[in-house]
Amino acid sequence: MRSSTIQVTMAEICEVVTDGTHDSPKLQMGGVPFIKGKHISSGLIDFDNCDYISEQDHLLCIKRVKPQLNDVLMSNIGSIGDSARVAEDREFSIKNVALLRPDSEQIHPMYFFFLFKNPFFKNRLMNLKAGSAQQYISLAALRGHQIEIISDLPTQERIAAILSAYDDLIENNRRRIALLEQAARLLYREWFVHFRFPGHETAKFVDGLPEGWAEQKVGDLGAVVTGKTPSKKVAEYFDGHIPFIKTPDMHGNIFVLSTAETLTEQGAKSQAKKTLPPKSVLVSCIGTVGVVTMNANYAQFNQQINAVVPEAGNSNYYVYFALESIKPRLEAIGGGVTMANVSKSKFESVPVIVPNSSKQQDFHVLVEPIFDQIMQLAKSNAQLTRARDLLLPRLMHGRIPV
Secondary structure, three states, rough: OOEEEEEEHHHHEEEEEEEEEEEOOOOOOOOOEEEOOHHHEEEEEOOOOEEEEHHHHHHHHOOOOOOOOEEEEOEEEEEOOOOEEOOOOOOOEEEOOEEEEEEEOOOOHHHHHHHHOOOOHHHHHHHOEEOOOOEEEEEHHHOOEEEEEOOOOEEEHHHHHHHHHHHHHHHHHHHHHHHHHHHHHHHHHHHHHHOOOOOHHHEEOOEEEOOOOEEEHHOOEEEEEEEOOOOOOHHHEEEEEEEEEEEEHOOOOOOOOOOOEEEOOOHOOHHHHHOEEEEEEEEEEEEEOEEEEEOOOOEEEOEEOOOOOOOOOOEEEEEHHHHHOHHHHOOOOOOOOEEOOHHHHHHOOOOOEOOOHHHHHHHHHHHHHHHHHHHHHHHHHHHHHHHHHHHHHHHHHOOOOO
16 A cells, blocks of 8 residues: 655655855865865765864854754755765864754655655755856755655654665675775875885895885886876767766775766767776876776776886785875865866876785785675675665655555
């Protein structure tokens, strides 16, 4: 039996619909997290890479609104539609981000959050956009936005529990991936930063480096390729099966398994020299610089990314961590407050320490099983996400009895 649904506005089911401060407090290296739209992605708030403000400025910001457990944050200016649930009690402020606080007597908090993941809901939300130079969704439009929800709270709770089970599995895998990556990263630092590799006690050092190692440049690690976008005028170039990687596809992914945009065989052949073999190392170099990932399959990528195809003798995994370590230098080179930009020539010229081939291969043998596990967990998460996203709209609209 299909669950009964009702039409309501956001104002009717929310205690609060507002947004964060419109001021620009001074940012600092540490302090209270200061969350903006760019720190919200895939249902999560990125506290690891966020900005910070002083306690004094934080107290001023939360006079407008203080985020609390089960609030939903949504980017409503610029890049619109990304949302995240406040999943823990912690102090932070928000800027130019919408905050919606569900009324627990009207709607179950987790059911409310899953509304924002519902493709039907998100598509309708996009119809509220206004503005030309910078698009936005006004608070008035959000408050008046009409949506369809299941009418009774117990059914909402059961739906939320089903969907949360998928999210819990995905989050558990994500944590395992993070631990595995950290284990490999610590080994990289032990060997190649602190020079405590096997046999270091008897190794001969020349000018501060183990014999056979050298300070070289990124361009010496392998072929450097700058991406390119095929002509948008040719519709036949797009919507195929070949991944086309952009910076948003890279965020939070050690391996890029899928992409928002894809190319056809015809599209890829139009710029064949831009096709990367699997496990090439990609680095974002325009906008948000220094994001590093590897492609799981043959892929192409856009002009905001430089990629390194490691030459024979250089480990893909060594190159991955070496390029990850140069992020601060890339940010310094990129300059520009609004749009950092690291050209191919500047990217290639960044200095890196390159161990001898033998030591790289020893490292490769040790960490390859770790990266294989990461790949399998990432594939599992992709399957779980697809299953959840297929189920979600059917549950949310009462098409499946629970």
